[in-house]
Amino acid sequence: xxxxxxxxxxxxxxxxxxxxxxxxxxxxxxxxxxxxxxxxxxxxxxxxxxxxxxxxxxxxxxxxxxxxxxxxxxxxxxxxxxxxxxxxxxxxxxxxxxxxxxxxxxxxxxxxxxxxxxxxxxxxxxxxxxxxxxxxxxxxxxxxxxxxxxxxxxxxxxxxxxxxxxxxxxxxxxxxxxxxxxxxxxxxxxxxxxxxxxxxxxxxxxxxxxxxxxxxxxxxxxxxxxxxxxxxxxxxxxxxxxxxxxxxxxxxxxxxxxxxxxxxxxxxxxxxxxxxxxxxxxxx
Amino acid sequence: xxxxxxxxxxxxxxxxxxxxxxxxxxxxxxxxxxxxxxxxxxxxxxxxxxxxxxxxxxxxxxxxxxxxxxxxxxxxxxxxxxxxxxxxxxxxxxxxxxxxxxxxxxxxxxxxxxxxxxxxxxxxxxxxxxxxxxxxxxxxxxxxxxxxxxxxxxxxxxxxxxxxxxxxxxxxxxxxxxxxxxxxxxxxxxxxxxxxxxxxxxxxxxxxxxxxxxxxxxxxxxxxxxxxxxxxxxxxxxxxxxxxxxxxxxxxxxxxxxxxxxxxxxxxxxxxxxxxxxxxxxxx
Numbered sequence: 001x002x003x004x005x006x007x008x009x010x011x012x013x014x015x016x017x018x019x020x021x022x023x024x025x026x027x028x029x030x031x032x033x034x035x036x037x038x039x040x041x042x043x044x045x046x047x048x049x050x051x052x053x054x055x056x057x058x059x060x061x062x063x064x065x066x067x068x069x070x071x072x073x074x075x076x077x078x079x080x081x082x083x084x085x086x087x088x089x090x091x092x093x094x095x096x097x098x099x100x101x102x103x104x105x106x107x108x109x110x111x112x113x114x115x116x117x118x119x120x121x122x123x124x125x126x127x128x129x130x131x132x133x134x135x136x137x138x139x140x141x142x143x144x145x146x147x148x149x150x151x152x153x154x155x156x157x158x159x160x161x162x163x164x165x166x167x168x169x170x171x172x173x174x175x176x177x178x179x180x181x182x183x184x185x186x187x188x189x190x191x192x193x194x195x196x197x198x199x200x201x202x203x204x205x206x207x208x209x210x211x212x213x214x215x216x217x218x219x220x221x222x223x224x225x226x227x228x229x230x231x232x233x234x235x236x237x238x239x240x241x242x243x244x245x246x247x248x249x250x251x252x253x254x255x256x257x258x259x260x261x262x263x264x265x266x267x268x269x270x271x272x273x274x275x276x277x278x279x280x281x282x283x284x
Numbered sequence: 285x286x287x288x289x290x291x292x293x294x295x296x297x298x299x300x301x302x303x304x305x306x307x308x309x310x311x312x313x314x315x316x317x318x319x320x321x322x323x324x325x326x327x328x329x330x331x332x333x334x335x336x337x338x339x340x341x342x343x344x345x346x347x348x349x350x351x352x353x354x355x356x357x358x359x360x361x362x363x364x365x366x367x368x369x370x371x372x373x374x375x376x377x378x379x380x381x382x383x384x385x386x387x388x389x390x391x392x393x394x395x396x397x398x399x400x401x402x403x404x405x406x407x408x409x410x411x412x413x414x415x416x417x418x419x420x421x422x423x424x425x426x427x428x429x430x431x432x433x434x435x436x437x438x439x440x441x442x443x444x445x446x447x448x449x450x451x452x453x454x455x456x457x458x459x460x461x462x463x464x465x466x467x468x469x470x471x472x473x474x475x476x477x478x479x480x481x482x483x484x485x486x487x488x489x490x491x492x493x494x495x496x497x498x499x500x501x502x503x504x505x506x507x508x509x510x511x512x513x514x515x516x517x518x519x520x521x522x523x524x525x526x527x528x529x530x531x532x533x534x535x536x537x538x539x540x541x542x543x544x545x546x547x548x549x550x551x552x553x554x555x556x557x558x559x560x561x562x563x564x565x566x567x568x
Binding site: 042044045046047048049050051052053055056057058078079082083086087109111112113118121125126157161162163164166167170183184185186188189191193196197198200201207208209210211212237238239240241242243244245246247248249250252253254256257258259 | 326329335342366367393402409468491495524525526527533542
């Protein structure tokens with residue numbers, strides 16, 4: 001572990017959310033130099049959105065005291081990481097990027113909709129070791145009192161042992177009311193989904209509008225999933241990749257579809273993940 | 285192929301973009317029954333964002349003539365698929381979901397930021413066969429005159445041979461000016477990225493704002509990538525999965541980190557993709 005690691009913090013619930021304040025306090029316990037670039041307004045459900053049609057604003061904040069360099073960014077979580085890496089940090093490379101702590105679970109398929117995890121995955125694309133933290137409890141009143149030691153343990157292991165290249169960690173923490181945490185468990189993303197519907201209402205002018213309603217249903221009986229780990233009282237850790245290629249799908253299509261196979265080339269299929277230092281842009 | 289397939293169309297460039305008009309015309313050549321639910325305003329770069337803080341509007345449109353049931357939705361591409369599946373289609377199952385044709389490439393890592401592909405991936409999560417189409421040419425003036433036969437060929441193969449369960453196809457088409465198209469090639473997502481920077485400007489009130497600038501750089505020399513296929517004049521087809529778990533990352537972490545291995549369970553690791561009909565919600 002570096003003597004004084006440089007840690008970049010972001011989230012999707014905005015700079016004033018309780019979850020990010022807890023994350024800042026945890027990183028202070030690591031005696032880290034901390035830079036925070038977080039959204040100025042809540043960005044839950046923003047997925048991996050980026051701002052391309054208009055420019056960004058960046059406002060300095062003293063919210064976390066004189067020791068923490070903090071900024072509110074007008075964009076999305078992915079924007080925050082981009083402007084932190086390419087503008088705020090001016091070429092300095094963080095030892096770790098942490099995002100969260102999200103108010104609400106980002107386990108299973110929720111990872112796709114999660115602004116918290118998009119910040120972490122954006123950092124991974126930039127070749128930086130990155131972790132998204134989420135507490136499985138929604139709302140401003142979520143109880144973060146038990147999360148500190150588990151966040152610190154995951155960060156210490158990441159600083160000591162690294163994070164696999166081409167991945168960001170999706171870490172979910174059971175809520176306090178669920179009882180004592182049993183430990184930390186590596187897991188795969190469960191095949192769960194939302195069973196959804198829309199409720200139609202009418203505005204005062206008789207025009208219809210629609211609210212999305214959903215119930216989260218885990219259809220995956222595997223014991224090696226993030227959902228199973230959380231249900232058993234463990235903190236779940238899923239390494240998430242940003243290469244979306246389904247290699248089994250490719251092989252299946254090469255058999256079923258009447259299309260040419262991809263030619264052989266310098267890189268084998270599937271390729272080995274590249275090391276972080278090889279992945280980063282050469283000019284930086 | 286069904287005699288008269290039901291095809292759901294969406295995009296991210298909005299209902300009035302030329303690209304979606306081309307896609308509607310292609311699907312009419314398949315003698316399909318067509319339902320369009322597309323964003324009311326441009327949603328490029330929205331990634332897999334969903335609308336959770338406010339309700340959606342849905343306005344019927346006669347833009348594509350009396351034969352095509354079309355709606356403008358106030359939300360994101362992922363919202364469009366959700367409201368189409370759970371409200372507009374009232375339980376009817378599309379034989380195919382197509383998204384696009386995007387004005388601009390969604391090859392390589394662009395898939396993560398793409399609203400076009402988020403519509404397709406959302407459909408795949410719902411257990412529906414789905415394809416996102418993109419033309420490698422930006423702007424309202426993009427030349428779509430050559431795309432028809434290639435879009436139709438991919439859709440015919442999808443209807444005849446299916447799409448691997450748990451995946452959506454990311455199809456990119458070279459621009460017209462690049463010369464005659466050589467064919468269709470299966471490919472993996474290239475390890476390319478954006479080398480980015482921010483340009484600082486000042487508004488009339490002397491306050492700074494920041495424009496994202498970027499250059500797309502392919503660092504992947506593999507001949508089996510989408511970038512290589514496009515550079516050689518082929519339409520690229522990448523099956524994209526929404527299980528982000530890095531199984532090689534899991535194995536690496538089990539060695540390097542001092543954590544318990546996930547327990548064995550009913551599902552093996554990595555699991556086989558489930559068939560579409562098993563994946564859909566039981567209640568529908």
